[in-house]
Amino acid sequence: MSRTGHRGYRRNRARALRNSDVCHLCGGWIDPDLKYPDPMSASADHVQPVSRGGSNTGELRAAHLRCNIRRGNRNGLPGSETPVRHGRAW
Numbered sequence: 509m510s511r512t513g514h515r516g517y518r519r520n521r522a523r524a525l526r527n528s529d530v531c532h533l534c535g536g537w538i539d540p541d542l543k544y545p546d547p548m549s550a551s552a553d554h555v556q557p558v559s560r561g562g563s564n565t566g567e568l569r570a571a572h573l574r575c576n577i578r579r580g581n582r583n584g585l586p587g588s589e590t591p592v593r594h595g596r597a598w
């Protein structure tokens with residue numbers, strides 16, 4: 509098995525998305541027909557961030573683009589989702 513760095517990434521990503529059509533962050537089904545930048549489209553999420561020593565060809569899991577963004581950036585995309593109101597004063 510030879511590791512070919514970035515070249516392997518696309519294939520690995522495609523395989524990750526093909527093997528799983530369930531978002532590993534919210535558990536919801538991912539519609540494979542949706543494409544970026546649809547918030548519900550599939551995106552590959554690194555289980556182990558590359559910045560923390562994870563391999564770029566390492567394990568990837570499928571996640572909604574929305575969930576992936578929400579996890580990485582709490583603000584998300586402006587206007588992409590309606591704020592959830594909790595009937596609870598903090």
Ligand SMILES: [Zn+2]
Pocket residue numbers: 531532533534535536571572575
């Ligand atoms: Zn999700």
